[in-house]
Amino acid sequence: MSNTQKNGPLPAVLCLTDACDRPETELFIGLKKAGYDVDVMCNPKGQNYQRLVDEGMVAQPMALEDRFDKVGIAAIREQLKKKDYEVIHAYNPRALACGLTASKGTDIRIVAYRGVIGNISFLNPESWITFLHPRVSKIVCVADAIKDYLSSLKFLWMRIPDSKLQRIYKGHDLGWYQAEPADLGEFGIPEGAFVVCCTGRNSPRKGYDVLIDAFCKLPDDIEAHLILVGDMAENKDLRAQAESTNRSARIHFTGFRRDAPAIAAASNVFVLPSTEREGLPRAVIEAMAYGVAPVVTSVGGMPELVEDGASGLVVAPDHSQALASALERLYRDGSLLRQLGLAARERIAADFHTSQTVQQTGELYNALTGRF
Numbered sequence: 001m002s003n004t005q006k007n008g009p010l011p012a013v014l015c016l017t018d019a020c021d022r023p024e025t026e027l028f029i030g031l032k033k034a035g036y037d038v039d040v041m042c043n044p045k046g047q048n049y050q051r052l053v054d055e056g057m058v059a060q061p062m063a064l065e066d067r068f069d070k071v072g073i074a075a076i077r078e079q080l081k082k083k084d085y086e087v088i089h090a091y092n093p094r095a096l097a098c099g100l101t102a103s104k105g106t107d108i109r110i111v112a113y114r115g116v117i118g119n120i121s122f123l124n125p126e127s128w129i130t131f132l133h134p135r136v137s138k139i140v141c142v143a144d145a146i147k148d149y150l151s152s153l154k155f156l157w158m159r160i161p162d163s164k165l166q167r168i169y170k171g172h173d174l175g176w177y178q179a180e181p182a183d184l185g186e187f188g189i190p191e192g193a194f195v196v197c198c199t200g201r202n203s204p205r206k207g208y209d210v211l212i213d214a215f216c217k218l219p220d221d222i223e224a225h226l227i228l229v230g231d232m233a234e235n236k237d238l239r240a241q242a243e244s245t246n247r248s249a250r251i252h253f254t255g256f257r258r259d260a261p262a263i264a265a266a267s268n269v270f271v272l273p274s275t276e277r278e279g280l281p282r283a284v285i286e287a288m289a290y291g292v293a294p295v296v297t298s299v300g301g302m303p304e305l306v307e308d309g310a311s312g313l314v315v316a317p318d319h320s321q322a323l324a325s326a327l328e329r330l331y332r333d334g335s336l337l338r339q340l341g342l343a344a345r346e347r348i349a350a351d352f353h354t355s356q357t358v359q360q361t362g363e364l365y366n367a368l369t370g371r372f
Contacts, residue, residue, distance in 0.1 A: 019046030145303025171357030181266035
């Protein structure tokens with residue numbers, strides 16, 4: 001794509017985010033390489049910050065404390081004076097609220113990003129300073145499930161017009177996932193063991209208690225280990241649940257780990273047993289990119305990511321027996337396990353590639369600014 005089109009140069013865009021992850025970082029860089037004049041304001045403590053600096057993309061560092069951050073709003077306002085930006089793309093609610101305030105009185109198009117289901121309501125005042133603000137031109141939804149959720153919101157005559165909603169998957173690249181599988185012996189797991197991995201934050205909606213229950217429902221002849229990666233290790237109730245089972249010696253809590261993808265890569269199955277509000281979980285994508293067979297619940301965007309029976313298994317949420325049956329099936333059928341793992345990796349390569357995100361995001365900017 002050239003840096004000009006028939007209607008002139010491609011638009012200048014100011015992206016507002018926090019500690020941007022790898023997919024966001026590569027999206028920004030990809031847009032710049034495609035000819036878009038993209039600047040980024042982001043948290044200098046983010047692990048990808050230096051990469052953006054090296055690419056000459058950081059307008060200035062910014063770490064927003066809340067949705068009314070006066071220092072951040074002033075910084076955004078000053079940046080808007082330096083260039084004729086046509087679009088602000090905000091990647092979290094704080095950035096969106098501050099960007100809307102800073103750009104008040106301008107005709108800049110505002111693009112919002114939404115990665116989860118829930119917490120938006122016509123009766124919630126905070127929603128009106130973010131996603132329901134009338135100056136928001138587009139809401140980019142990371143999954144169709146999120147788009148459908150936002151489309152379903154109604155109160156009296158009010159609703160979000162379908163024209164404001166657009167689904168763009170957050171893209172990845174298999175080349176980002178080259179870490180050597182971790183040595184699980186560190187956690188007391190013997191070499192060659194069948195390992196079920198789950199990674200995530202300590203949140204009730206993640207369904208870790210359902211997973212532990214499912215693991216303990218596996219038949220006695222199944223010699224598997226369950227490794228739980230993340231700060232759920234701090235959940236005393238969860239640990240007590242694990243310790244009270246007859247499989248406690250095979251349930252391992254690692255705590256927070258920076259090598260979580262490598263731990264998933266060393267496992268046989270990756271499970272995310274969420275009970276509500278999922279978008280397009282990065283942990284599942286990372287495991288799939290390493291060729292690990294995923295088992296997920298039919299929550300949010302996960303059935304869009306994992307095709308049941310083709311690139312993984314999808315079970316009902318909050319249903320420990322269904323989850324146990326899926327794990328048993330993969331334990332006993334090594335051919336299916338390998339097949340689903342290979343298909344999961346190919347699914348990320350073919351249908352969730354960063355180049356597609358760059359193209360679709362650029363087309364959105366062009367449409368908003370009258371370039372076709």
